[in-house]
Amino acid sequence: MEFQIEVNNKHITVREGETLLAALRGHGIRIPTLCHMNRFSPTGACRLCAVEVEGKRDLVTSCSFPVEEGMKVKTNSRRVMQARKSLVELLLSNHPDDCLYCQRNGNCELQWLAEMMNVKERKYFGKKNTHYPDYSSTSVARDPAKCVLCSRCVRICEEVQLVTAIDFISRGNQTMVNSAFNKGLNISSCIHCGQCIQVCPTAALTDISHQEKVYAALDKKDVRVMFMISPSVAGSVAEAMGLKVKDQPMDIIAGALKRCGADKVFHLGVASDINISEEAGNLIAHIQNKENSLPLLSSCCPAWVRYVEEFRPEWITSLSKTKSPQQILSTLIKTQFAAEADIPMEQIFNVAVMPCVGKKYEASREENTHKGVSETDAVLTVRELLQLLRSSGIDIRNTEGEALDDPYVQSSAAAWKLGYSGGKAEAVARETYRMLGGKMDTFKFNTPKNIYGRKETKVTIGDHQIGFAWVSSISDAEEYMQQLLLDGRKDIHYVEVMACLNGCVGGGGQPVSRGFEQVIARKKLCAELEKNCAFQYPQDNPATAAFFKDNRFKPDQEITRNWIKTDFKERTVLK
Amino acid sequence: MSISLEDVFEKFPNRRREDMIPLLQAIQDKNGFLSEEMISSVGSYLRISVNKIYGVATFYDNFRFGPVGKYHIRLCHGTACHVAGAGTLLKELERILKISDGECDKQGIFSLEVVSCIGACGLAPLIEVNDMYHTNLNLQSLKELIKSLREKENSA
Numbered sequence: 001m002e003f004q005i006e007v008n009n010k011h012i013t014v015r016e017g018e019t020l021l022a023a024l025r026g027h028g029i030r031i032p033t034l035c036h037m038n039r040f041s042p043t044g045a046c047r048l049c050a051v052e053v054e055g056k057r058d059l060v061t062s063c064s065f066p067v068e069e070g071m072k073v074k075t076n077s078r079r080v081m082q083a084r085k086s087l088v089e090l091l092l093s094n095h096p097d098d099c100l101y102c103q104r105n106g107n108c109e110l111q112w113l114a115e116m117m118n119v120k121e122r123k124y125f126g127k128k129n130t131h132y133p134d135y136s137s138t139s140v141a142r143d144p145a146k147c148v149l150c151s152r153c154v155r156i157c158e159e160v161q162l163v164t165a166i167d168f169i170s171r172g173n174q175t176m177v178n179s180a181f182n183k184g185l186n187i188s189s190c191i192h193c194g195q196c197i198q199v200c201p202t203a204a205l206t207d208i209s210h211q212e213k214v215y216a217a218l219d220k221k222d223v224r225v226m227f228m229i230s231p232s233v234a235g236s237v238a239e240a241m242g243l244k245v246k247d248q249p250m251d252i253i254a255g256a257l258k259r260c261g262a263d264k265v266f267h268l269g270v271a272s273d274i275n276i277s278e279e280a281g282n283l284i285a286h287i288q289n290k291e292n293s294l295p296l297l298s299s300c301c302p303a304w305v306r307y308v309e310e311f312r313p314e315w316i317t318s319l320s321k322t323k324s325p326q327q328i329l330s331t332l333i334k335t336q337f338a339a340e341a342d343i344p345m346e347q348i349f350n351v352a353v354m355p356c357v358g359k360k361y362e363a364s365r366e367e368n369t370h371k372g373v374s375e376t377d378a379v380l381t382v383r384e385l386l387q388l389l390r391s392s393g394i395d396i397r398n399t400e401g402e403a404l405d406d407p408y409v410q411s412s413a414a415a416w417k418l419g420y421s422g423g424k425a426e427a428v429a430r431e432t433y434r435m436l437g438g439k440m441d442t443f444k445f446n447t448p449k450n451i452y453g454r455k456e457t458k459v460t461i462g463d464h465q466i467g468f469a470w471v472s473s474i475s476d477a478e479e480y481m482q483q484l485l486l487d488g489r490k491d492i493h494y495v496e497v498m499a500c501l502n503g504c505v506g507g508g509g510q511p512v513s514r515g516f517e518q519v520i521a522r523k524k525l526c527a528e529l530e531k532n533c534a535f536q537y538p539q540d541n542p543a544t545a546a547f548f549k550d551n552r553f554k555p556d557q558e559i560t561r562n563w564i565k566t567d568f569k570e571r572t573v574l575k
Numbered sequence: 576m577s578i579s580l581e582d583v584f585e586k587f588p589n590r591r592r593e594d595m596i597p598l599l600q601a602i603q604d605k606n607g608f609l610s611e612e613m614i615s616s617v618g619s620y621l622r623i624s625v626n627k628i629y630g631v632a633t634f635y636d637n638f639r640f641g642p643v644g645k646y647h648i649r650l651c652h653g654t655a656c657h658v659a660g661a662g663t664l665l666k667e668l669e670r671i672l673k674i675s676d677g678e679c680d681k682q683g684i685f686s687l688e689v690v691s692c693i694g695a696c697g698l699a700p701l702i703e704v705n706d707m708y709h710t711n712l713n714l715q716s717l718k719e720l721i722k723s724l725r726e727k728e729n730s731a
Contacts, residue, residue: 164624170633180626181611188626574615574625 003069008076020062020073021049029075032084032113034150034201036063038516040159046150048113050083051075059083085117091148092119093126094173095202102146102203107512109201110148131176136184139192139208139361139508142166144176147204153177153196161474161499163307163575165190177204180574189310189575191474193303193499194357194508207357207509210378211388217349217377224263224343228329228352229253229404231269231411232419232504235526236355236382239518240511241396245528251401253353253385256394258402267404268352269411271329272418273538274547275300278322278564280431287466287493294318295469295484295495298424300325302362303499305568307474313570315481323566325418326352326359327368329408330375331563332547337407351378353385355419355507358499367566381509407546412538416530420523421472421503422447422455425496429459429468431538436461440537454480456492467492473501580605580616590621599632607647608639636690644679644686646724648672649703653692659699660713665689667714668702671721684728685721 001016007024014023019042024031034046042064050059054072059080062073074080092114099105131144151168154177158164165188169178179188197205217223229250238249254265279298286296299305299319308315323331330350338345352359362368363376380388389396403409414430417423426445433443438461445468448455454476456469469492471477477497484492500506505522538544583601587594595617602613609632618625632638650668652661669675672685679686695701698710702717709720 158624158627164626167624167626167630168634169630171635180624180629181614189624575618 003067005067005070006072008074014067016067018067020051020053020060020065020067023067024051024062024073024075031062031075032116033063034109034113034148035152037152037155037199040155043151046087048084048087050080052077052080081117085119086123088113088117088119089123090126092122093124094128095148096128096145103206104203104512108203127173129173129176134179134184135208136186137190137192137208137361138186138364139357140185140190140194140197141206141208142177142185143204143206144178145204146202147177148202149175149177150201151177152199152201153205156195156199159475160501161191161193161195161303161307162311162478163189163191163474166196183574187574189573191303191306191310191499192358192361192508193474195500197357197508198500198506198510198512200512207381207383208360209384210351210360210380211384213378214351214380214388217351218261222347223349224347225261225349225351226333227254227257227262227265228268228271228326228333228350228408229257229265230325230352230354230419230504231267231272231416231529232355232507232522232526233353233382233385234529235419235505235522236510237385237396238525238529239522240382240386243397245525245532248401248532249529251403252396252399254404255402256389256396256399259394259399260388260392264405265402266329266333266408267411268325268329268408269415270408270541270543271325271332272415273412273541273544274328274564275322275325276414276418276424276427276431276538277544277548279320280428280435282320282322283428283432283466283494284435292318295467295492296320298428298494298496299566299568300418300424301498301500302356302358302365304474304477304497306358306361306571307477307499309568309571310573310575312481316568316570319568321565321567323368323564324359324362325415326354326362326376326379327566328564330363330368332408334375335563336547340407349377350375351380352376353380353382355382355504355509356500357381357508359509383509383511386511407543409543410534410541412541412544413530413533413536414538416526416533419504419526421498422470422496423503423526424498425457425468425470425494427538428494428496429457429466432466433459433461434537434539436464438462458491465491466494468494468496470496470498472498472503472506474499580613580620584620587620592621592623595621595623595628595631596635599628599638603638607643608641610640639677639688641677642679642683642686643688644682644684645728646684646704647686647688649688649690649693651691651693651695651699651701651703652689653696653699655692655696656700661700663714664700664702664712664717667717668721671718685724 002013004011004013012027021031032048034048035043044061044064047061049062051062052074053060133143135141154167157166166177166179168175179185217225234250243249257265283296286292297319333350334345334348360379363374363379368375414427417427429445446457454471458465458467471480502519506519587598603609614628615625618628650665674680674687676689700712701708701710
C-alpha cells in the first residue's frame with residue numbers, strides 16, 4: 001500500500017513496510033550512514049542516519065524506523081545536523097590523523113563524512129588507542145587503530161561468509177575488531193575472500209600489498225617480469241577509468257604495463273580456457289563414476305576452497321582438482337614458456353593481476369610453491385594495478401593499446417565468463433556439451449533472472465541431462481549444498497561456487513566503496529568484451545589447442561597432473 | 576587439555592546458543608579461569624565460532640583469562656569504597672604483592688582483581704579474599720591481613 005509522508009515540507013509517496021531510510025533515499029534525499037548495509041537487518045548502531053520526526057521526543061534512526069502514514073520528517077534541521085556532526089567529531093576524536101599516509105586517502109567514508117558535516121576543527125580530544133596492526137595473513141591486513149567499529153566487516157564475515165574470523169573483542173573504549181584470542185588472521189578461520197575490505201569504510205582492512213615486490217622486480221636487470229592479466233580485470237579497469245568496449249581495455253592495460261617495464265604481458269584467459277577444458281573432462285569422468293554422491297564442485301575460487309578445507313573436509317574429494325587459471329599459467333610460463341624462450345626459470349617473475357585478494361593467499365599455498373618459491377611471485381589486485389599506473393604517471397585513457405604477447409595472447413569468449421557468478425558453469429556446460437559431441441547450434445543454457453541466491457539449469461545432451469548450479473557467497477553455497485544433500489538429489493552434477501557476491505566482479509580486490517551498480521557495470525562490461533573474442537570455445541584457442549594437442553595432454557588424464565592439477569587437504573584453524 | 580570438561584558439558588545437553596554464558600561460568604568455577612583450549616572446546620561443543628565466544632567472554636568483566644592465585648583478592652573500587660580510600664589500598668596492595676590489577680604472582684599465591692561495587696557499601700572500604708569479605712580496612716589492617724595470609728601459607 002502506498003501513502004504520503006511529509007519530508008522537509010514536501011510530500012513524498014512511500015510504500016508501507018519500507019524503512020524511512022529506504023524511502024528517503026528512494027527520493028534522492030541524501031542520508032549519511034556508516035553501519036547500514038543493503039540486504040542486512042538494520043542495527044541503528046552508528047546513529048548517523050538520525051532524522052527528526054514530529055511528535056517524537058528524540059531523534060530517530062531512519063534505517064530502523066518504518067514509515068507511517070502522515071508522518072512529518074525533517075532531515076536537515078539544525079538539531080539533526082548538529083547531532084550528526086557531533087557523532088562524526090566523536091568518531092574522529094581517537095582516529096589517527098594520518099590521512100596523507102593512508103591507503104584510503106581520498107576514498108574514505110570517514111573523510112567524506114567529515115567533509116559532508118563540515119568538520120573544520122578538532123572538538124574532542126580522545127585518547128588514541130594503541131592497537132597494533134596485524135600483517136600476519138597472506139591476503140588481508142588489519143589496522144584496528146583506524147577502525148570506527150561500524151561492524152560491517154564483522155557482519156559480512158559472519159552472516160554472508162559464515163566464517164566469523166573477526167569479531168568484537170572486549171568492551172567500551174577498549175573494543176576492537178580482532179581475530180580469536182587476538183592471535184592474528186593467519187591462524188584464524190579467515191578464508192581470504194576480502195569481502196571485509198570491500199565493506200570497510202576506512203583503511204582498517206586493506207590488502208597485503210605486493211606493489212613493492214613488483215617495483216623491485218621491474219627495476220632489476222636480470223629479472224624478467226611477466227604480467228598475467230585476468231580477463232575480468234579488463235572489465236574492472238574499464239569500469240573504473242571509463243573506458244569503452246571498443247577501446248579494447250585489455251590491450252590498453254598491456255600497453256600501459258609495457259611502459260612500466262613489463263617484459264611480457266600475457267592473457268590469463270588462456271589458462272582459463274585450459275581450466276575450462278580440463279574441468280569439463282573432470283565433469284564427464286565425475287558423472288561416469290557412480291561412486292560420487294556429490295556433484296563436482298568448482299575450485300577456481302580460493303576462498304571457497306579454503307572454506308571447504310576448514311569447515312567441510314568431507315566435501316574435499318568432490319572439489320575439482322584442476323588448478324585455478326592463475327596457477328596454470330604461472331606453471332606454464334615457468335616451464336613451457338621458459339623452455340621455449342630459453343630463459344632460466346629463476347629469472348622469471350610472474351605477476352598475476354586479479355580482482356581478488358584470495359589469489360595472494362592461493363599463490364602462497366604449499367601446493368603452488370617449489371622449495372619455498374611460488375609459481376606466482378606476486379599478485380596485484382585491481383586496486384594495486386590502478387595505483388601502480390597512477391604512480392607511474394600513466395594516463396590510461398590516453399594510452400595506446402598493444403597486443404598481448406605470444407604464446408598466451410588471446411582467449412576464447414568462454415574465458416571472459418569466469419568473472420561473474422554463473423559464467424563458469426555456463427563455460428563448463430558448453431565445453432562438456434561439445435566434448436560429448438553435441439552440436440553447438442543446439443546448445444541451450446537458460447539463465448534464471450534473479451540477481452541474488454541460488455540458480456540452476458539443465459543441459460540436455462542426447463538422452464542425458466546434466467544439471468548445473470551456481471551460487472555466490474558462502475552462505476548461499478552452504479544452504480544450497482545442505483538442501484541438495486537433504487533432498488538426496490542426483491540431478492545436479494556441477495556446482496560453481498564463488499565466495500564473493502555476484503562472483504569476481506564483486507571481488508575483494510576490486511576498487512572499494514563503489515556500490516552495487518558498479519558491480520553490475522563490471523559484469524556487463526565483461527559480457528560485452530566477450531564479444532570481441534575471435535573464437536567462442538576453449539579448444540579453438542591455439543594456445544590451449546597446442547597444450548592439449550601435445551599428445552601427452554588430454555583433458556582429465558593422469559599425465560596432466562603436474563601441470564594443471566592440484567590437491568587439497570583438511571585444515572585445522574581456530575574456528 | 577589438562578582439565579576435562581566432559582562433566583561440565585553434561586549439564587548442558589541441549590547445546591543451545593543461550594547456554595554459552597552459563598557454560599563459561601561453570602568452567603570458570605571449576606578451573607578458576609578460561610583458557611584458550613577451553614574456549615575452543617566450548618566452541619566445538621556448542622557449534623559456535625570460537626571468536627564469537629571469545630568476544631562475549633571479553634565483554635564481561637567476570638571472565639578471567641589467566642590463572643588466579645591461591646588467594647584471589649578482589650578489591651572493591653565502587654563509589655563508596657573509592658571515597659573511603661580504596662585507591663590508597665590498591666596502591667598498597669600493588670606495592671606489597673608486587674602485582675597489579677589482573678595479575679597473579681609468580682608463586683601462584685596471590686592474585687589481584689579490581690572490581691566495581693560488590694554491594695557492601697556500608698562496610699567500605701573492603702576486599703574479598705576467596706569469597707570472604709574483609710571490611711572497614713585501613714592501611715594497617717590491610718597489611719596485617721596480608722601478613723597473616725603469608726604466614727598461613729608459609730606454615731602450611
